[in-house]
Amino acid sequence: MTAAELPLSTVAEAYGAVCVGLSGQVVQVQVHLSNGLPGMTIVGLPDTSINESRDRVRAAVVTSGFAWPTGRITVGLSPAFEHKRGSGLDFAVAMGVLARVGDVTDRHIDRAVFLGELGLDGSVRDVPGAVATALGVARAGHATRIFAAPRTAEQIARVPGIRVVPVASLREAVQVVRGAVPEPAPPPVPDPIPDGEFGELSDVQGQPFACWALEVAAAGGHHLLLSGSPGSGKTMLAQRLPGLLPPLTDDQVLEVAAIRDASDGAGGVSRVPPFCAPHHTASHVAMVGGAVGAYSRPGQVSLAHHGVLFLDEAPEFSRMTLECLRQPLEDGTISIARAAVSERLPARFQLVLAGNPCPCGDTAHCQCTSVEIRRYRARLSRPLLDRIDLRIGLHPPRGARPADPTRTVRERVRRARERSASRHEVTGGRLNARIPPQVLRGALAPTADGVALLERVSGEARWSRRGTDRVLRVAWTVADLAGVDRPGTDEVQRAIALRAPGQSP
Ligand SMILES: [Zn+2]
Structure with missing residues (x-):
C-alpha cells in the first residue's frame, strides 16, 4: 500500500517513555x-533533541528497509508538557x-513501550536513566512489555511487573511484534550482590565507645558527628556503618x-546500603546534582x-554545599535547578560528619588561637548541627581489644529496629531519629526518673529545647538496643554521654 492509498483520517499510536528527574513518564506518540x-513535524513542546530525532527516525526507517510515507507527517507527543527531552523517544516515533x-x-504494539x-x-541504542524510566x-500500569536495546534491557530486567524485550x-523489533520471529528471552534478573563491600567492624581496635556510638547511629538512624585528630580512625568507623544497617529491600x-x-550508567547494586564519601574539594554540582546536557x-x-x-x-x-544538606536532612529530597524547571531527586541518607578538633588537627602541638578554633567550628552552622543527634570525640585507640563483628552488631541493630517499629502507632513508623518533639515529650516521654535527670542536666548546662530533644531520641535507641521498654x-545518662557537647568541631 502506498501513502496515497492510505485513509487519511486515521491516527496511529505508539508508546514511549521519558525520564523527568528520576521519574519515568509514559508518552503517547500519535502519528497523523x-x-x-x-515533511515531518513533531508537536508537544519538544526540545531540540526531539527535533533532531526527525532526521534519525527517517534514516532509521529507510535503512531498515521500510518505505517512508510521502505525505505530511505530524507527530503529537502527549502529555504535552515541557520536560520531554532526549533521544529516547526515537524508537516510539518510528513505531x-x-x-x-x-x-x-495496533494489535502488534498494544501495551508495549518502545524505549x-x-x-x-x-x-x-541505550538511553540514560532507563531504570527510572522503566x-x-x-x-503507570499501562504497558506489559518494554522493547529496548540489549544493554538497557539488562539494566531494567529487575523492574517488576513488566516484560523486557x-x-x-x-x-x-518489527519482526518480533509481527510474530515473524520469536520474542527474544528477557535477560536474567541480576541478583543484588549479597554482601557487597563494607569494612568489618572487628577490624576496629581500642575504640569501644566510638563503636557503641556507631551501633546507636545504625539502630536509630541518627546522624553522627565524629570529632578527632587525624589518625583517630574516623574514616575507618564511618565506612563500617553501612554494614550495620539492615539490607536494602527489593524496592x-x-x-x-x-x-x-x-x-553514570553503572548497573550492579548491592543489598548493603550505599556509602558515599566525597572529598571536600568536590564541586557543588558533584555534591547536589545538576544538569548534564538534556538530563x-x-x-x-x-x-x-x-x-x-x-x-x-x-x-x-x-558553606553553600553544607547548607544544601539541610533540605535532604529535612525531607529526604534535593531540588536541582535546570534551565527553567526545578526537579526533585531522592536524597534520604544517614549523615556522618567528621572533623578535627581545631584547624591544625594536631592536638599534641596545637597552637591554634581560640578565635581560629571558634571560627573553624562555626563553619558547621547551628541549623545543620541541630540535626545531628550523636556527637562524639574520638581519641587515639586505647588497647587492641577488637570490636564485635559486623554480623553480631547488625543483628543487635535489627532487633532494636524491630522494637522501635512496634511503636509505629505513635511514631508513624519513623525511625527514632525522626520522632517529632511533641511525641517525645508526650506519649514517648521517658520514666519520671529519666525526665527528672534530663531536666536537671539540661538546666545546668542550659541546653536548648532541640538539644534536649536529641537526647530523648537517642535515649529511645539506647533503650531499644538494651531491650528496655521505656x-x-x-x-x-548513656544518651547524654553520646552528646559530648564540648567535643564538636
Ligand atoms: Zn590546632
Whole structure:
C-alpha cells in the first residue's frame, strides 16, 4: 500500500517513555498523515533533541528497509508538557510511523513501550536513566512489555511487573511484534550482590565507645558527628556503618539502581546500603546534582540515598554545599535547578560528619588561637548541627581489644529496629531519629526518673529545647538496643554521654 492509498483520517499510536528527574513518564506518540508538502513535524513542546530525532527516525526507517510515507507527517507527543527531552523517544516515533503506514498494526504494539534512541542504520541504542524510566512505566500500569536495546534491557530486567524485550534494531523489533520471529528471552534478573563491600567492624581496635556510638547511629538512624585528630580512625568507623544497617529491600535496590544508572550508567547494586564519601574539594554540582546536557545527573547526596553520606573534614566543605544538606536532612529530597524547571531527586541518607578538633588537627602541638578554633567550628552552622543527634570525640585507640563483628552488631541493630517499629502507632513508623518533639515529650516521654535527670542536666548546662530533644531520641535507641521498654535514668545518662557537647568541631 502506498501513502496515497492510505485513509487519511486515521491516527496511529505508539508508546514511549521519558525520564523527568528520576521519574519515568509514559508518552503517547500519535502519528497523523496528510496530503501536503512532504515533511515531518513533531508537536508537544519538544526540545531540540526531539527535533533532531526527525532526521534519525527517517534514516532509521529507510535503512531498515521500510518505505517512508510521502505525505505530511505530524507527530503529537502527549502529555504535552515541557520536560520531554532526549533521544529516547526515537524508537516510539518510528513505531508510530510504521503503524500509520501499516507495517505493523495496533494489535502488534498494544501495551508495549518502545524505549531507545535510533542510529541512522536502524539500530536501537541505550538511553540514560532507563531504570527510572522503566520504573515509571511499570507504576503507570499501562504497558506489559518494554522493547529496548540489549544493554538497557539488562539494566531494567529487575523492574517488576513488566516484560523486557531486548532488540538490537528497528527491523528486529518489527519482526518480533509481527510474530515473524520469536520474542527474544528477557535477560536474567541480576541478583543484588549479597554482601557487597563494607569494612568489618572487628577490624576496629581500642575504640569501644566510638563503636557503641556507631551501633546507636545504625539502630536509630541518627546522624553522627565524629570529632578527632587525624589518625583517630574516623574514616575507618564511618565506612563500617553501612554494614550495620539492615539490607536494602527489593524496592530500595531498584531506587538505588535507578540513581546509579542516571548518574553514570553503572548497573550492579548491592543489598548493603550505599556509602558515599566525597572529598571536600568536590564541586557543588558533584555534591547536589545538576544538569548534564538534556538530563539531570544525581549528585553524591542522591547516590547516598538509602545509605550513608560521609563528609570527612566537614568544616572544609563550602558553606553553600553544607547548607544544601539541610533540605535532604529535612525531607529526604534535593531540588536541582535546570534551565527553567526545578526537579526533585531522592536524597534520604544517614549523615556522618567528621572533623578535627581545631584547624591544625594536631592536638599534641596545637597552637591554634581560640578565635581560629571558634571560627573553624562555626563553619558547621547551628541549623545543620541541630540535626545531628550523636556527637562524639574520638581519641587515639586505647588497647587492641577488637570490636564485635559486623554480623553480631547488625543483628543487635535489627532487633532494636524491630522494637522501635512496634511503636509505629505513635511514631508513624519513623525511625527514632525522626520522632517529632511533641511525641517525645508526650506519649514517648521517658520514666519520671529519666525526665527528672534530663531536666536537671539540661538546666545546668542550659541546653536548648532541640538539644534536649536529641537526647530523648537517642535515649529511645539506647533503650531499644538494651531491650528496655521505656528509657529510664540509665538510658538517659548513656544518651547524654553520646552528646559530648564540648567535643564538636
Ligand atoms: Zn590546632
